[in-house]
Amino acid sequence: MDWNDLKYFLAVARTGSLTRTSADLGVSQSTVGRRIAEFEESIGMVLFQRHQTGYFLTDEGREMLGHAERVEDSILALERGAAGLDKTPAGTVRLATSENLATDLIIPALPAFRDRYPGICLEIITSTVTAELGRREADIALRVVRPTRGNLTVRRVGHMTYSVYGSRDYIERHPPIAGEPLGGRHFIAWDDGHAFMPAAAWLAREYPGCKIALVTSSLPAQIAAVRAGLGLAVIPDFLTVREDFIRVIPPDQMFSAEVWLVTHADLVASARVRAVGDFLTEEVMRANPELSGRQAPAPTPGAR
Incomplete structure (x- = not known):
């Protein structure tokens, strides 16, 4: 055999x-x-x-x-x-996370990481499907859902809030209706294959009869659609800091999620895995007030 x-x-x-x-x-x-x-x-x-x-x-x-x-x-x-026996931060580390965390937080910080740890090759796996740490599909993960099984070490590293946003132009073309934040407006929604996503579940629960302008399978596509003025979407607040978006429904009327750093227990002592985890916690999450829990500047004027 x-x-x-x-x-x-x-x-x-x-x-x-x-x-x-x-x-x-x-x-x-x-x-x-x-x-x-x-x-x-x-x-x-x-x-x-x-x-x-x-x-x-x-x-x-x-x-x-x-x-x-x-x-x-x-x-x-x-x-x-x-x-887990390695003492030198060198080698490949597989990191599983969402596409928006990878593109908007982790990758922009990687030049500093490479300067500090030139011997580590980071392999980023982005998917809405959870990678299995137990089967070495990934060594470490940033997740917004805390795992409940497996031989894992889990640490809270941030807090993610969500709001409903529209572009400034879209809101001006579709002014608010008193008491109806989605009245006369269309929504950009997740497809049926992503009905388990928190934003999709929230929309189905709170506004099941809303008008849908576009259905997508990725958050970057939804943000692009909002930017293009197609309608409203549920977006994590930290992703809108540099956008000319108007907040329609604020986070205190929405839902939020903790951000968890997850490592297989057998890899906690690994120098390269520990280096990646510490960098994600200190340089990526805590450097962003929208995720660290510190007060951040309001991304837009008040709810509309």
């Missing part, structure tokens, strides 16, 4: 697709298919039923999956333990 084949087996079992697995692993579909076939031949079992719609585990495949995941857990624990 080639133990490297377990990586291909686990990936196909989780995605059910040669195409997605090849993209995730950075190899061709034919390579994935060949490694699966070789793995099945080496253990004398058919692990997948092949269909046009994907690869589906057989009974033997489901049994093998449990064994393979236990082997994977042991290997990952070994890797985390070895990484």
